[in-house]
Amino acid sequence: MLLSQSDHDRIKAAVDEAERRTSGEIVSVLARECSEYWEVPLVWAAAIALIPPLAALLLGLGPQLVTLLTGGWIDANAGGADGAIGRALIAYAVLQAALFVVVALVVSIPGVRRLLTPRALKRERVHRRALEQFMTRAYHLTDHDTGVLIFASLGERQAIVLADDGVASKVGAAEWKSVVDALVAGMRANDPGDGFVRAIGRATDILAAHCPRQPGDHNQLPDTVIELEF
Numbered sequence: 228m229l230l231s232q233s234d235h236d237r238i239k240a241a242v243d244e245a246e247r248r249t250s251g252e253i254v255s256v257l258a259r260e261c262s263e264y265w266e267v268p269l270v271w272a273a274a275i276a277l278i279p280p281l282a283a284l285l286l287g288l289g290p291q292l293v294t295l296l297t298g299g300w301i302d303a304n305a306g307g308a309d310g311a312i313g314r315a316l317i318a319y320a321v322l323q324a325a326l327f328v329v330v331a332l333v334v335s336i337p338g339v340r341r342l343l344t345p346r347a348l349k350r351e352r353v354h355r356r357a358l359e360q361f362m363t364r365a366y367h368l369t370d371h372d373t374g375v376l377i378f379a380s381l382g383e384r385q386a387i388v389l390a391d392d393g394v395a396s397k398v399g400a401a402e403w404k405s406v407v408d409a410l411v412a413g414m415r416a417n418d419p420g421d422g423f424v425r426a427i428g429r430a431t432d433i434l435a436a437h438c439p440r441q442p443g444d445h446n447q448l449p450d451t452v453i454e455l456e457f
Contacts, residue, residue: 230454238423241427241428246444248439258457259457267334267340366391377423379423388406409422409426
């Protein structure tokens, strides 16, 4: 489990409280991570493997690189260097392949990969995963299209709020920032459960102001937080 049972109970209580004040239906989803980002180790490995020879050429160190790879044989036997050039190319290819493999393995370590993954790419993957969950769990699933998804991902430490048409027509995207900030703060403090409780409380205040509870409103979406191991 990504959250303790106590966290689950507190989040459910927060959603129950929201439903007493607003017609908005809050769905909470927590993912371990939104992508494995396999392309990141490959891109870093390719870039690092290509940098040394390019840097050597730009710095005018091409001859020194060849001398290093051939052990000085070409300088000493300039007249018959064909075999040494072949050996130099092979040595260069082996060095580059070894560098590629080592960097790929290092960047594949989860902590390193997360650190070296561009924030924009993380944001795109989080938004994509959140949208998938929204379409499955909240979009057009209530009588008046009042579903609201509060989505967070632990690996990226990012959050997003998506609202169905009945809420989006009344609540601007900028108003959800405080909800997102509360959830992100909880994850950064290694307490995502508390982050969800605070985020739901803030979302309840916003929804109560724009979409107050109406006579006949009834619970239509699950109150418990949904965990996605992947």
